[in-house]
Amino acid sequence: xxxxxxxxKAKVNMAGLxxxxxxxxPSTLCAxxxxxxxxxxxxxxxxxxxxxxxxxxKLSGIGCxxxxxxYFLSKSHGFNSLHGRMPSLATxxxxxxxxxxxxxxxxxGDTASIGMGQFIHLVRRNVPMVYIIENNGVYGLxxxxxxxxxxxxxxxxxxxxxPFMPVDICMEALTANGGFIARSFAGDPxxxxxxxxxxxxxxxxxxxDIISPCxxxxxxxxxxxxxxxxxxxxxxxxxxxxxxxxxxxxVEYEAGETTEVKLHDGSxxxxxxxxxxxxxxxxxxxxxxxxxxxxxxxxxxxxxYINTDQDSLQNAExxxxxxxxxxxxxxxxxxxxxxLEVLEGFK
Amino acid sequence: MTENxxxxxxxxxxxxxxANGSGSQTSNMALIRALFRMGIPVSGKxxxxxxxQGLPTWFTIRASSDGYTAKRDTVxxxxxxxLPTFAEDHAGLSxxxxxxxxxxxxxxxxxxDIVYYPMPIKELVKEVNPPKDLKDYVANMxxxxxxxxxxGIDLEAVRGALLTxxxxxEKPVVLNMEMITLAASxxxxxxxxxxxYLVQADDKTAxxxxxxxxxxxxxxxxxxxxxFASWYPITPASSFADAIREYxxxxxxxxxxxxxxxxxAEDELSAVGMAxxxxxxxxxxxxxxxxxxxxxxxxYVGLAFFAEIPxxxxxxxxxxxxxxxxxxxxxxxxxxxxxLGHGDTKNVILLPGTVAECFEFGWRAFDVAERLxxxxxxxxxxxxxxxxxxxxxxxYPDEPMDRGKVLTAEQLEEIGxxxxxxxxxxxxxxxxxxxxxxxxxxxxxxxxxxHDDHALYSERPEDWERNMDRLMRKSETARDLVPAPVQDxxxxxxxxxxxxxxxETAVQEARDRLAERSEIDTLRIRAIPFxxxxxxxxxxxxxxxxxxxxxxxxxxxxxxxxxxxxxAKLNSLTHNxxxxxxxxxxxxxxxxxxxx
Numbered sequence: 001x002x003x004x005x006x007x008x009k010a011k012v013n014m015a016g017l018x019x020x021x022x023x024x025x026p027s028t029l030c031a032x033x034x035x036x037x038x039x040x041x042x043x044x045x046x047x048x049x050x051x052x053x054x055x056x057x058k059l060s061g062i063g064c065x066x067x068x069x070x071y072f073l074s075k076s077h078g079f080n081s082l083h084g085r086m087p088s089l090a091t092x093x094x095x096x097x098x099x100x101x102x103x104x105x106x107x108x109g110d111t112a113s114i115g116m117g118q119f120i121h122l123v124r125r126n127v128p129m130v131y132i133i134e135n136n137g138v139y140g141l142x143x144x145x146x147x148x149x150x151x152x153x154x155x156x157x158x159x160x161x162x163p164f165m166p167v168d169i170c171m172e173a174l175t176a177n178g179g180f181i182a183r184s185f186a187g188d189p190x191x192x193x194x195x196x197x198x199x200x201x202x203x204x205x206x207x208x209d210i211i212s213p214c215x216x217x218x219x220x221x222x223x224x225x226x227x228x229x230x231x232x233x234x235x236x237x238x239x240x241x242x243x244x245x246x247x248x249x250x251v252e253y254e255a256g257e258t259t260e261v262k263l264h265d266g267s268x269x270x271x272x273x274x275x276x277x278x279x280x281x282x283x284x285x286x287x288x289x290x291x292x293x294x295x296x297x298x299x300x301x302x303x304x305y306i307n308t309d310q311d312s313l314q315n316a317e318x319x320x321x322x323x324x325x326x327x328x329x330x331x332x333x334x335x336x337x338x339x340l341e342v343l344e345g346f347k
Numbered sequence: 348m349t350e351n352x353x354x355x356x357x358x359x360x361x362x363x364x365x366a367n368g369s370g371s372q373t374s375n376m377a378l379i380r381a382l383f384r385m386g387i388p389v390s391g392k393x394x395x396x397x398x399x400q401g402l403p404t405w406f407t408i409r410a411s412s413d414g415y416t417a418k419r420d421t422v423x424x425x426x427x428x429x430l431p432t433f434a435e436d437h438a439g440l441s442x443x444x445x446x447x448x449x450x451x452x453x454x455x456x457x458x459x460d461i462v463y464y465p466m467p468i469k470e471l472v473k474e475v476n477p478p479k480d481l482k483d484y485v486a487n488m489x490x491x492x493x494x495x496x497x498x499g500i501d502l503e504a505v506r507g508a509l510l511t512x513x514x515x516x517e518k519p520v521v522l523n524m525e526m527i528t529l530a531a532s533x534x535x536x537x538x539x540x541x542x543x544y545l546v547q548a549d550d551k552t553a554x555x556x557x558x559x560x561x562x563x564x565x566x567x568x569x570x571x572x573x574x575f576a577s578w579y580p581i582t583p584a585s586s587f588a589d590a591i592r593e594y595x596x597x598x599x600x601x602x603x604x605x606x607x608x609x610x611x612a613e614d615e616l617s618a619v620g621m622a623x624x625x626x627x628x629x630x631x632x633x634x635x636x637x638x639x640x641x642x643x644x645x646x647y648v649g650l651a652f653f654a655e656i657p658x659x660x661x662x663x664x665x666x667x668x669x670x671x672x673x674x675x676x677x678x679x680x681x682x683x684x685x686x687l688g689h690g691d692t693k694n695v696i697l698l699p700g701t702v703a704e705c706f707e708f709g710w711r712a713f714d715v716a717e718r719l720x721x722x723x724x725x726x727x728x729x730x731x732x733x734x735x736x737x738x739x740x741x742x743y744p745d746e747p748m749d750r751g752k753v754l755t756a757e758q759l760e761e762i763g764x765x766x767x768x769x770x771x772x773x774x775x776x777x778x779x780x781x782x783x784x785x786x787x788x789x790x791x792x793x794x795x796x797x798h799d800d801h802a803l804y805s806e807r808p809e810d811w812e813r814n815m816d817r818l819m820r821k822s823e824t825a826r827d828l829v830p831a832p833v834q835d836x837x838x839x840x841x842x843x844x845x846x847x848x849x850x851e852t853a854v855q856e857a858r859d860r861l862a863e864r865s866e867i868d869t870l871r872i873r874a875i876p877f878x879x880x881x882x883x884x885x886x887x888x889x890x891x892x893x894x895x896x897x898x899x900x901x902x903x904x905x906x907x908x909x910x911x912x913x914x915a916k917l918n919s920l921t922h923n924x925x926x927x928x929x930x931x932x933x934x935x936x937x938x939x940x941x942x943x
Contacts, residue, residue, distance in 0.1 A: 025804075054785045057628075058792075070792060070804060077782035079627060079654070080794040081620070082646055088617040092624025092632065095608045096575055097783055100628070118620070121613045313610075320604040324574040325629030325781055327606055329748040332572025332631060333710075334598040336743040339570060342594065343740050345511070346556035 014050035022047045024071040034186030034212030034227075035065055035134045039072045041189050042103060042132075045196040046073060049244065056101045057093060061086040061115060064141050065107035065134035065212070073103075084115025087122035090129055091313065097323035098314045101200055102129035109139050112148035112167040123176040125313045126204040130196060133169055133209045134186075137225035138218035151224050156217065170304055171290050173207040174283065179307040180206035181286070185230045185299060186213065194269075195303065197242035203264035203312045211299060230299055237280070237289075237302035239272035261306055271303060280306050355543045357387045357412040361424035363490070364436045368400030371428065373512060373523075374487040375406040379735060380508030381500050382410050383557050386549035390416035390852075391735035392927065397582065397673050403432045412549060416737055417853035418730075418927040423544060426490050427452060428468075445542040447490060447497075462542040464534075466493050471533060475526045488523045492530025497538060498546050502531060556738050560705040560731040560849075563741070564661055565590030567709015568633055569598055570744055573659075575625035575632040576609045577618040579640060582673050583729040584663040587635040615640030619647045619660065626651070626658040627793060629753070629781035631713045633659035638667040638680050641687065648722050649688025653818075654793040655768070655777070657716035657751065661709075661725045663732040666925055675925025676729035678848055682901040684724050685875055690796070691815065693822050695829060696724045696875040700851035704873070705731065706741040711830070717751035719825055720779060728896070730927040731849035752778040756786035767791040767802040768814060775821030822876060829874030832881055836868030843888030844937060845881075847872040847902060849927065850894060856930035857937070865938045872902065877909055885913050892937055898923040 012018050022043040027036050046056065053075035060066035062083035069078045081089045086104055094102055111119045111133045122131065137154075139145040144158045148167040155161050173181045180202045182195045192210060199206030211230055213219050219226045224233075238259070245266035261269040261280070271280065279285055286305040293300040361378075365371040372393075379391045390409050396402035409419055421441040427433045427448040434455040437446060442460040450465035457463065468489040477485040495505055505527060509520045565587050568576070573595075578588040592609050599606045612618035618634045625632035636644070641662055651658060664680045666672035687694055695715060697708045708725050716723040752772075759765055759780070765788040768777045777800075780789040791802035798814070799805040835858070844867050846854050854869060861867060870884045885891050885906065891913075893903040900919030907914040920936045922928055 052785065054783060054789065057782045075787060075790050077780075077784075077790045078792040079624075080792065081623075082650055085616065085620050085647065088612065088620025089624035089627070091610070091617075092575060092577065092621035092626070092630075093628040093782065094624075095610065095621070096625035096628035096630035096632065097781075100782055117613060118617055121617065125610075314608075317608045317610075318603075318605050319608055320601050320606055323629075323783065324606065324608070324625075325783070327572075327574060329572065329750070331601075331606060332574065333570055333744065333748065338598055339566075339741065339743050342566065342598075343556055345514075346558045347511075 013047055015052050017047070017050070019043065019047050021075060022053065022073055024074045027068070027071040029064055029067065030216050032215040033064070034136060034214070035068050036071070037186045037189060038132065038134055038192060038210055038212055039068050041192040041196055042072045044193050045200065048193070049197055049200060051101065051200070055099070056103060059086050059090050059093070059102055059104040061106050061110035063107040063110045063139070065105050066110055068105050068134070084110050084113070085118055086110070087115065087118035087127070091122060091125065091127045094127055094129060095314060095317070095319070095324070097325045098319065098321070099323050104129055104131045106131065106133050108133060108135045108137060108149040108169070109147040112169055112172070116172070120172065120176045123173050123178040123205045123207065126179060126310050126316070128203050128205065128312045128314070130199040130206050130208065133207070134212040135169065135209055135225065136212050136214035136218055137166070137223065138214050140214050140217055144217040154223060168290055168294065169209040170207070171287070174286055174290070174305060177310070178207050178305070179204040179310045181305040182206070182208050182303050184208060184210045184301050185234050186210055187227055187230050188234065188301065191236065191240055191301060194240040194242045198263060198269045198303070201263040201265045201267045202308070204310055224297070224299070233297065233299045235298045235300050236274055237278045237300055237304070238274055240302055241270045241272070243268045243270055261303070262308065264308060269303065280304060283307070353543050354545050356545050356547050357410050357549060359410055359423040359544050360419040360421060361408045361426065362422045362436065363406045363408070363426040363428065364432050365404055365406070365428045367396055367398050367402045367404045369428070369487070370483040371406065371487045373484055374491050375408065376512055377488070377491050377505055377508045378494065378500070379408050380511060380557065381495070381504040382408070382546060383552050383737065384504040384507050385501055385546060386552050387412065387546060388414040388416065388551050388737055390737060392418060392730070393734060394926070395674050397670060403429055410546065412551070414551060415852070415856040415930070417856050418929050420929045420931050426494065428487070428490065443543070445544060447494060464493065464497060464538050466490055467533065471530050472526065474529060477522060481522065485523060485526045488526040489530045492527035493534040493538070495527065496531040496534035497540060498544060500546055501548065502527065552737065554740060556740055557735055558702050558738060559586065559733055559735055560699070560702050560727050561587040561663060561733060562590040563702040563705035563738070564699070564709045564725065564727060564732070566594060566741070567706035568659070569594055571710025571713040572631045572748060573633055573713070574607045574630040575622065577612050577621040577634045578609070579612050579615045579618050579636065581637045581640055583665050583733045584635045584637045584640070584661070586733060587661055587663060615643040616647065619644040619658070622658045623647060623651045623656050626656045627782070631717070633661060635661040635663070637663050637665050639669070641680060641684060642668070645687050648694065649690060649692050650795045651722045652688050652692045652694065653690065653795045655720040655779070656722070656793070657720050658722050659712040659716050659725065660722055661727065664726060664728040672925050674729070676849070676896065676927055677923060677925070678726070678728055678896040679901070679923070680726060681897070682899070682904065684726065685905060693876070694722055694724055695719060695825050696726055697830060698726055698847045698873050698875070699731065700848055700871055700873065702731070702736040702738040703741055708830070710744050714746070714749040715828055718749050718828055719776060719821060720751060721821070726848065728849050752776055754778050754780050754789070756784050756789065759784070759786040759788045764788065766800045768798060768817070769800040770817045770820065774824040775817050775819070776824060777817070826876045826878045829876070829878070831878055832873055832884070833871045834869065834880070834884065837866065838868055838887065840866040840868040841889045842867045842937065843884055843891040844869045844894060845872060845884070845891060845902070845906070846894040850896065853928040853930050853933055854894070857933035860930055860934045861938060867937060875905065877906070881906070882910055885910050885917065889916070890918060891916055892918045892920050894920045894933060894936070896922055896928060
């Protein structure tokens, strides 16, 4: 047993924190819920990146997905806001304190139904945050209604047959000029972790549409949001590896086999080619990919599109680097002389 | 000056009737500022349609040597520039009044009790021959010149007014003065003075300023340290955000970078969400809007109330809902805002009555919001917010900023414990920490209902009951933190008059009108929740009128709830037709028609 204690002691990251320091409260979601797996990957990503929890804020809307911020990073501030309205709250918080890293967790109802407007405008403004959609194609907390991403003509126990086409969240993010758009599958934890790490290094809105099966209401084999469908139809675009700033690229790849994407903080994402060539910096290729994935009923996962050239909201607003929340009273209130000067213009 | 009993000096209400979008605003501002520069108390009210171009608009300038600046029932001088309303405007002139009219407009059947002055605007503007794109603007300067000559407005004062308007740029001043001088000379040669209205230089505006309430409120917010402002375009609140955007860049830069952000949101729902996010993260944060925006904000305001996030929401009230009367004033949001949010919300409301108070409450609202950790509403209205008022210059904030109960990492280390929603001091206000605080005790998870005093998820009935009890205590604490009411009178009158907001100037004038007929005491409410003075005032008067500009008597009802045992003696006086109140209406409503 002595060895176990020793191992525990050794297991700290560069911030001197153990994995347990990134955990949250016990999950109250169903056993086997994809969201729990994603919470674990958020914990892994933050731990492996050695981010201090106080540098992170957790934000969410309403729904099963939006409950999950309570289940990771207990040592971070968090805000469980309104249904579909987390993006605006995130925008204000990150303008007030741009040194914070934000992880937003939303669902397909929260984002693609009630929250579509705020989602599009968050992406359009390029507010720097990780925006995860735990996409299960169904309303869980309210017991099994269709969401905006439910499959066309799918049958659900209580809701009946869905006559409408699903919203493709990655496509929406693309048309809103998003700069980091990825799709993943809760059943592929390694890919989820690497994408979250990369998203945390991106200076803009990083949209992660993660298919996250609802084991209670939408996990039948024919559903595109089920575990079995995901496993059978997942077609990764590439093998994703996140390389932190400090580290050399260790793994040797053969020439032409990989693409390296440089991120804002000096880290990079190495994309190892699988069967076909895919260039995630090509916007029209991304649109085509989403179209063909839909037509061919495959779950194309990985980094669908990246563009690191767009200004973040704070840079577009030409804000100081220092958090506005740290301004002193003297910095907040202009001088008495300046008031007299302003009033001169009204005499 | 000779004392001619037939002359009326510095006392008239002048209406300039034009078509919307015809470029008359500069001319009207030139007239009003010129009078102001001559030392004559003035006010300006723009009665405008919800329209970009073509519909009728009326700009009223009131000059009053007694300093009265409220709307007046009568019009003594008409400047008719718009055919569709000429007949009606002409019919509305007071006997003995004056009608200046563009001479290309067909004159309605003449009245023998008014004086007419034709104005050959088109001929005059031909002579000046301004660039095509400026023609309409320059043409409107024609009436400025003719009126100045006929009333005795000093052309140097007009020139100074234009210089202020054009921020000191000479070129447009020279062009406009050319037209004004030409028109004035034409009038001198061709018109014979037949009316009694005259202006004479006075000394009643020395040191004062002319400003709109929205600009004053925006400046107040800036001197209150606003760092985050979100907004969505809406009449009559847009000019509030405009003023914030105009003045922040020159007042809040650090090495060329902004120490603030002003974000135009995609709707008011998002605007308030952003403001709440910024307030949670520790910025002095606000949003400005009007009634329809408040409707969209309802859910988020409720959340902020229960999560206890400080923000300021500036509501420039207008008639509601939807379209129809969006450019008309009202005090119709009082009840809605007080209880905005589902569940037991009781929002704090500040009620500025003057431009100077718009400035003061602009900065003070942040102190109240951060002290109480709650949304604070400031209810202005279209009349106060968009019209032009005379004011003493604003006092620089005379109190240090109150950032409220925020614990730093060092303080947490010293105390050794932290419970976000615990009432440590007994005033109902708990301590908070800001995101980014590195102390391990600092983090808390914000949500609406269902939290214990550590902000942990809890559905235990006793946790929520305890929390609601604390919020009740906080609401009681608020009574003494908000601006106290202003009282006037001996305190011994039989009749008490309670009022609030933009009716202030009309009430002051009504008091003077009533002075000889009846003694009244007045109390102007400046905030909700009410403090003990409001209750005492009701107790101390036999009859208490509650005056407001809405149909339901919303403040009247709130007071009845506050003092149910006195409810029967509270009499509701309401006026709600889109126009500001007049002193005569108030006086007659309080003690009956004049002249009886």
